[in-house]
Amino acid sequence: GENVEQHPSTLSVQEGDSAVIKCTYSDSASNYFPWYKQELGKRPQLIIDIRSNVGEKKDQRIAVTLNKTAKHFSLHITETQPEDSAVYFCAASNSGGGADGLTFGKGTHLIIQP
Amino acid sequence: EAGVVQSPRYKIIEKKQPVAFWCNPISGHNTLYWYLQNLGQGPELLIRYENEEAVDDSQLPKDRFSAERLKGVDSTLKIQPAELGDSAVYLCASSPGLFADTQYFGPGTRLTVL
Numbered sequence: 001g002e003n004v005e006q007h008p009s010t011l012s013v014q015e016g017d018s019a020v021i022k023c024t025y026s027d028s029a030s031n032y033f034p035w036y037k038q039e040l041g042k043r044p045q046l047i048i049d050i051r052s053n054v055g056e057k058k059d060q061r062i063a064v065t066l067n068k069t070a071k072h073f074s075l076h077i078t079e080t081q082p083e084d085s086a087v088y089f090c091a092a093s094n095s096g097g098g099a100d101g102l103t104f105g106k107g108t109h110l111i112i113q114p
Numbered sequence: 115e116a117g118v119v120q121s122p123r124y125k126i127i128e129k130k131q132p133v134a135f136w137c138n139p140i141s142g143h144n145t146l147y148w149y150l151q152n153l154g155q156g157p158e159l160l161i162r163y164e165n166e167e168a169v170d171d172s173q174l175p176k177d178r179f180s181a182e183r184l185k186g187v188d189s190t191l192k193i194q195p196a197e198l199g200d201s202a203v204y205l206c207a208s209s210p211g212l213f214a215d216t217q218y219f220g221p222g223t224r225l226t227v228l
Contacts, residue, residue, distance in 0.1 A: 004156075006156075032215055034216070034217070036219075042221070043118075043205070043219040043220060043221045043222060044157065044205070044219045045219070046216060046217070046218070049216065089156045089157075091156070093215065095215040100162070100170070100215070101147055101149075101159035101162045101170060102157070102159065102217060103159070104156030104157050104158070105156055106154075106155055106156050107154070107155070107156050
């Protein structure tokens with residue numbers, strides 16, 4: 001089955017700086033890679049996703065890059081703000097013909113220092 | 115549009131007791147998932163339904179866990195009997211289905227087994 005590794009487990013950055021979270025996956029058949037943000041005691045919320053036919057996707061301060069050859073993808077947050085503090089999860093699935101279940105990484109606790 | 119609804123939000127039971135969780139997916143979403151999230155970890159898939167059919171239950175511990183999705187809408191996840199190690203958050207998610215794979219999560223049920 002799929003295995004997703006996520007690094008770092010904790011990331012502390014100064015407000016206004018950029019944050020980068022990296023994930024690798026093992027199954028070359030995976031073709032859908034979402035990122036979720038989860039605040040303490042809340043539900044995971046999708047912030048951005050990318051499919052294997054795209055190398056990069058941006059949405060305001062958030063961007064995701066995908067390297068299919070190396071089987072890794074990264075989340076980039078620019079101009080970080082206090083409200084960006086949360087746990088971020090990457091995930092992967094094979095969604096060729098149906099919405100397969102996601103395999104998640106272990107999460108990155110992002111701390112934005114004022 | 116209402117999101118994924120789950121109840122109860124919290125449940126405390128004694129070990130060996132039964133417990134059930136209920137999920138109402140987003141209207142029109144054919145695919146429903148149950149995930150388990152341990153503290154400090156990413157969600158792990160337990161079972162996936164396409165309408166009323168369980169198409170992936172390989173990670174569901176079938177000796178004590180069961181699930182159903184009658185009429186292809188609401189779903190119930192049951193544990194009988196519960197063990198101490200079952201303490202976790204049980205998340206339900208839904209997606210539109212075929213070739214539309216974005217998953218939307220409910221708030222989860224936090225189970226504590228004493």
